[in-house]
Amino acid sequence: MTGPLTPIGTSLKRTDGPSKIRGLEKYAADYYPANFLWADVKRSDHPHALIKGIDLSHVRGLPGVLAVLTHEDIKGANRIGVPEMDQPVLADQKVCYKGDPVVLVLAENKAVMQEALHKIEIDYEVLPAVFDPEDALAEGAPVLHENRSGKNLLIGGAIEHGNGMEAFQVCDAIVEAEFDLPYQEHAYLETEAGIACVDDEGVLEITASTQTPWRDRNELAYALGLPVDSIRVIAPYLGGGFGGKDGITVQGLLGLAALHSNGRPVKMWTSREESFLASTKRHPGRVHYRVGCKEDGTLHAVSCRIVLDTGAYASLGGPVLALAMEHAAGAYRIPHALVEGFCVYTNNPVSGAFRGFGAPQVLAGLEQIIDMLADKIRMDRLEFRLKNVVSRGDETGCGVWMSNSTGIIPCLEKVKEHPFWVQQEEWVNQAGPFKQRGVGIAAGLQGTGYGPMVADIANAKIELLSDGHFRIYSGVADMGQGNNPTNVQIAGEVLGQAADYFELLQPDTACSLPSGSSSASRTTYTFGNALKTAATILKERILTRACNMGLGIYAEDLLLSSGKVFHLTSGREIPLANIAASMSPEERISSYAYTAPVAKHPDSAGSAIRAAGFPHRVFAFACHLARVEIDALTGEVEVCDYLAVTDAGRVLNPQIYEQQVQGGAVQGMGYALWEDFRVENGEVLTRNLASYILPTSMDVPDILSLPVETVEETGPFGMKGLGEIVINLPLPAIANGVAWALGRHIFTSPLTAERILLTMEKRQAE
Amino acid sequence: MIIHFTLNGENKNLDCAPDCRVVDLLREELGHTGTKEACGSGECGACTILVDGISKLSCLMLAAQLEGHAVTTIEGMSKGEELHPIQKSFVEKGAVQCGFCSPGMVMATADLLQRNPSPDRKEIREALSGNLCRCTGYQKIIDAVESAAAEMRDDA
Known part of the structure; x- marks a missing residue:
C-alpha cells in the first residue's frame, strides 16, 4: 500500500501510533528476558550520615538471593553525573540524602527481594544535615562534598549589563518581590526501568528508559571501569521523560548487577514511591526581583537574585542555573541588569533537568513583576510588554543577542486581537455568585540547544535497503514527543517517499550514531538538520546511479518518488530495489554530522556560567493567556479558557505541534496550581499519586494553540524547538489572573486552594 | 491454585x-x-x-x-492489524504521545461507550478522570473518544 506523500507542514500520522495503541510497542519496562533476576537497592534512611558498616550476614545465602553488592564490588570510579561526576552508583563513605542507594540485591522474585532488603543492616553515624540552600551557603554549615573548594556552592555567578544597580536611581517606578518556587516531579507514567545482560562476547548490553543513551555509555564506562566499546545502550520509546531521564537513573545499578549475575539477565523497574524518592525534580528555589521603568513605560533596570536547591548531587544543576540566569530578563530590552545566581547543595532529594530547565522559575517571577509594574504606572499590561520586548537584532536585559528569528511581537499581537483579551472586562464582570474572575497573560522565551561550550552535534544515518525501502537510524531518544516519527516526515520530504517506505530504528549505540540527548528543545532541530542533509546526500547518490543505469543524462531530469525513480520527459522508471542492487552496501548508507550554531556575540557572564551553557543563539517565544475563576468558598482555581500563542518557527506537523503545546500547557498548570511536592527535613512527604496531585482530564480546559510561523533559517525547514517554551508561562499567566481576581499577588506557588483561601481571609481581615 | x-x-x-x-x-x-x-x-x-x-x-x-x-x-481490542474504532481514532486524532497511558485509556473508553454511546466532552472528561496522562493534556484523547463514539454509532 502506498500512503500519501509526506510534505512538511501536514499532520502526517505518527508512525509510532499503531504499535503503541495495540499494546505491542515494547518499552524498557516491558522486557522480561528468559531466566531474568530482579535487581533492587537498599536506600539510605538518613539525609546525611557516614556509613560505618554494612551487615549482610542475614542476606547472603538467603534462598533466592543471587548476589548482594556494595561499593566494594565496583571496579571503576563509582561516580556518575554530567558535567560534575559526583554521584555514586552505590554510596561509599557516606550518604547525602534519604534515598541514596547503598546495597544492590539480585533476587529470583520480588518477595525474596523484599525480605533481603529488609534484612540488610547498615550502621550509620548520623551527621548534621542542611535543608535550606541559604543555610547551606552560611559559614559553618555542614558540607556535603568535602573535596569541593566552594563548599556547598555547586556553581555561582553574575551577569552584569549596563550600569547594573546604579540604574535604579533614575527609574520612575520600581517593583520588588521575592518568589518561592516549588519542586516539580516529572511523574512520567513509566517509572525508571531497564534490563541488562553481558553477552557471549563480554559486551554489557543495557536497554533502558533513557533520554541519553550516548552519554550513559560514557558515564557507565567511567563509573564501572569498562572500556566504552564493551557497553551497548539501547533506548526504546520512553513512557515519558520530561528531563527526568536526562542522565542515568537505573543504568549504573543495572550494569553493576549484570556484571555479577552469572550471565543471567537482570531487570529493574522502580515503584512509584521509589521513583518519587530517588528521581530528580525541577529545582525548587527563591527568586528575588527588582525591576524599574521610566514613566513612559520604558523598562530601565532589573536585578535578580536566584537561589536554586540542587539537593545532594549536582545532576544538571549548573546548566539549569545558567539557563535561569540567561532567561531572567525574559524577552525584554532592559539596558541595565544585574543577575546573580547560586545553585547549592543540600541534603534534599536531587534536582536536575525538567522541561524548561530553569526558565520556568525565573519567568514565574518576572512576568508577575511586569504586571505589577504595569499596574503601578497605570499602563495596559499587554501594551507595556509590547513596548519593551525584543525584535531581531536587540539584546535582552541579560545581554543575550537575538541574532535569529524573533517572533515575540507577533505573539503578543495575536493575543491582543483575540476575543479572550478584547473582552476581558466583560468576562470578568460576568462572574456568578461566590466566584471571582481574572484574566492573566505572560510572555517569554526559551533557548534551543546546549549553548556555546558543549558541541551540540547530531549524526544522522539513513540506509537504502536492498528491497528499495529506507531505514532511518534515529540517534536521539523519543520520550513521547514524536521526534522520531518526525524523522520519517523529514526524510520523506527529501526523498519523496511515503511513510510506509521507511523503517525507523530507535537509538542503539551499536548501530546508530552519537547524536546527543533528547532535551533542550534540540531533538528535532539538531537531528532533523543532520538527517535532512544525510537524506539529501543519499538522494544525489540514487539519482546519479539511476543515470549510470541509463535512465537519463542529468540527475535534474529525474524524480525520486515512492519506491522508484522516474525520468520526467520519457516517463520511464526504475524501481528503487534495482538501483539498490547496483550500489555497494557502503554507498547505500549515508550519514551526516550537523553541529548547531552558537552565539558568538560578546557577553558579560562569568566563565563558570558561560561554561554551563550561557548564552543561546536560537530562541522560541510565546505569549499565554489564562481566564481563571476562583471559588470564593473553597479557594479552588478553575482555568476556564487557555490560549497559547507560540513562535517555534515553521510548523512541520500541526498535530504534533499541538500535542506539545497542549501537553506542556497542562503540565505547566499542574506546576501552577496543584503539584505540591513536599519535602521536610530531607524526607519526601508526597510519595504517591494520591498525595502528589497531577492534573486529570476533569481539571483542565481545552487549550487553544495559535502558531506564529517565523522562519528560522538555521532550523530544518524553518522550525525551531517547541518542547519547552510551552511550559514556561502557565504559572505566571494563571498567577496574574488570580492576582486580578484576588486584588493581590501570591508569591508562593503552587496556588493551591488552601493558599488562595488563606490569602482571601487575610485580605478580608485587613 | x-x-x-x-x-x-x-x-x-x-x-x-x-x-x-x-x-x-x-x-x-x-x-x-x-x-x-x-x-x-x-x-x-x-x-x-x-x-x-x-x-x-x-x-x-x-x-x-x-x-x-x-x-x-x-x-x-484489534483484530490482527485491523484496529478497533477506538484505537483507530486515538491514532488519527493524535491522542498517543509516549503511549504509556494509551492502553488504559482505550479500555476505559470501551467501558464508557458501552454505557453511554453518545457522551459529550464533559462526560468523557469525567469517565476518563481516573486515567492519568502526563503528555497530552487530555485534549486529543477527548477528541479521539468523541470521534470513536460517532463512528461506532454509525456502524451500529
Whole structure:
C-alpha cells in the first residue's frame, strides 16, 4: 500500500501510533528476558550520615538471593553525573540524602527481594544535615562534598549589563518581590526501568528508559571501569521523560548487577514511591526581583537574585542555573541588569533537568513583576510588554543577542486581537455568585540547544535497503514527543517517499550514531538538520546511479518518488530495489554530522556560567493567556479558557505541534496550581499519586494553540524547538489572573486552594 | 491454585499463586505487556482491563478474582492489524504521545461507550478522570473518544 506523500507542514500520522495503541510497542519496562533476576537497592534512611558498616550476614545465602553488592564490588570510579561526576552508583563513605542507594540485591522474585532488603543492616553515624540552600551557603554549615573548594556552592555567578544597580536611581517606578518556587516531579507514567545482560562476547548490553543513551555509555564506562566499546545502550520509546531521564537513573545499578549475575539477565523497574524518592525534580528555589521603568513605560533596570536547591548531587544543576540566569530578563530590552545566581547543595532529594530547565522559575517571577509594574504606572499590561520586548537584532536585559528569528511581537499581537483579551472586562464582570474572575497573560522565551561550550552535534544515518525501502537510524531518544516519527516526515520530504517506505530504528549505540540527548528543545532541530542533509546526500547518490543505469543524462531530469525513480520527459522508471542492487552496501548508507550554531556575540557572564551553557543563539517565544475563576468558598482555581500563542518557527506537523503545546500547557498548570511536592527535613512527604496531585482530564480546559510561523533559517525547514517554551508561562499567566481576581499577588506557588483561601481571609481581615 | 478464565476469547487454565496480582499475571506470565503499570495502587488507570466488559484496575486485583470471568486486554481490542474504532481514532486524532497511558485509556473508553454511546466532552472528561496522562493534556484523547463514539454509532 502506498500512503500519501509526506510534505512538511501536514499532520502526517505518527508512525509510532499503531504499535503503541495495540499494546505491542515494547518499552524498557516491558522486557522480561528468559531466566531474568530482579535487581533492587537498599536506600539510605538518613539525609546525611557516614556509613560505618554494612551487615549482610542475614542476606547472603538467603534462598533466592543471587548476589548482594556494595561499593566494594565496583571496579571503576563509582561516580556518575554530567558535567560534575559526583554521584555514586552505590554510596561509599557516606550518604547525602534519604534515598541514596547503598546495597544492590539480585533476587529470583520480588518477595525474596523484599525480605533481603529488609534484612540488610547498615550502621550509620548520623551527621548534621542542611535543608535550606541559604543555610547551606552560611559559614559553618555542614558540607556535603568535602573535596569541593566552594563548599556547598555547586556553581555561582553574575551577569552584569549596563550600569547594573546604579540604574535604579533614575527609574520612575520600581517593583520588588521575592518568589518561592516549588519542586516539580516529572511523574512520567513509566517509572525508571531497564534490563541488562553481558553477552557471549563480554559486551554489557543495557536497554533502558533513557533520554541519553550516548552519554550513559560514557558515564557507565567511567563509573564501572569498562572500556566504552564493551557497553551497548539501547533506548526504546520512553513512557515519558520530561528531563527526568536526562542522565542515568537505573543504568549504573543495572550494569553493576549484570556484571555479577552469572550471565543471567537482570531487570529493574522502580515503584512509584521509589521513583518519587530517588528521581530528580525541577529545582525548587527563591527568586528575588527588582525591576524599574521610566514613566513612559520604558523598562530601565532589573536585578535578580536566584537561589536554586540542587539537593545532594549536582545532576544538571549548573546548566539549569545558567539557563535561569540567561532567561531572567525574559524577552525584554532592559539596558541595565544585574543577575546573580547560586545553585547549592543540600541534603534534599536531587534536582536536575525538567522541561524548561530553569526558565520556568525565573519567568514565574518576572512576568508577575511586569504586571505589577504595569499596574503601578497605570499602563495596559499587554501594551507595556509590547513596548519593551525584543525584535531581531536587540539584546535582552541579560545581554543575550537575538541574532535569529524573533517572533515575540507577533505573539503578543495575536493575543491582543483575540476575543479572550478584547473582552476581558466583560468576562470578568460576568462572574456568578461566590466566584471571582481574572484574566492573566505572560510572555517569554526559551533557548534551543546546549549553548556555546558543549558541541551540540547530531549524526544522522539513513540506509537504502536492498528491497528499495529506507531505514532511518534515529540517534536521539523519543520520550513521547514524536521526534522520531518526525524523522520519517523529514526524510520523506527529501526523498519523496511515503511513510510506509521507511523503517525507523530507535537509538542503539551499536548501530546508530552519537547524536546527543533528547532535551533542550534540540531533538528535532539538531537531528532533523543532520538527517535532512544525510537524506539529501543519499538522494544525489540514487539519482546519479539511476543515470549510470541509463535512465537519463542529468540527475535534474529525474524524480525520486515512492519506491522508484522516474525520468520526467520519457516517463520511464526504475524501481528503487534495482538501483539498490547496483550500489555497494557502503554507498547505500549515508550519514551526516550537523553541529548547531552558537552565539558568538560578546557577553558579560562569568566563565563558570558561560561554561554551563550561557548564552543561546536560537530562541522560541510565546505569549499565554489564562481566564481563571476562583471559588470564593473553597479557594479552588478553575482555568476556564487557555490560549497559547507560540513562535517555534515553521510548523512541520500541526498535530504534533499541538500535542506539545497542549501537553506542556497542562503540565505547566499542574506546576501552577496543584503539584505540591513536599519535602521536610530531607524526607519526601508526597510519595504517591494520591498525595502528589497531577492534573486529570476533569481539571483542565481545552487549550487553544495559535502558531506564529517565523522562519528560522538555521532550523530544518524553518522550525525551531517547541518542547519547552510551552511550559514556561502557565504559572505566571494563571498567577496574574488570580492576582486580578484576588486584588493581590501570591508569591508562593503552587496556588493551591488552601493558599488562595488563606490569602482571601487575610485580605478580608485587613 | 488453578484458575480458569478467558483472555481475549481464549480459554486459560493456569496454575498460579493465589496472591499473584492480575497485572503481573498478564505481563510476566502471559507476556501481555500492553497492560501497563504506573503506580501499583489504583491511582493512575494505566493497568485498566475489562472483566466481563467492565473496566477494572488489574494492579488491584488478584488472580483468583478472575475465576470464571472473561478478561479483555488491549491486545484483544484489534483484530490482527485491523484496529478497533477506538484505537483507530486515538491514532488519527493524535491522542498517543509516549503511549504509556494509551492502553488504559482505550479500555476505559470501551467501558464508557458501552454505557453511554453518545457522551459529550464533559462526560468523557469525567469517565476518563481516573486515567492519568502526563503528555497530552487530555485534549486529543477527548477528541479521539468523541470521534470513536460517532463512528461506532454509525456502524451500529
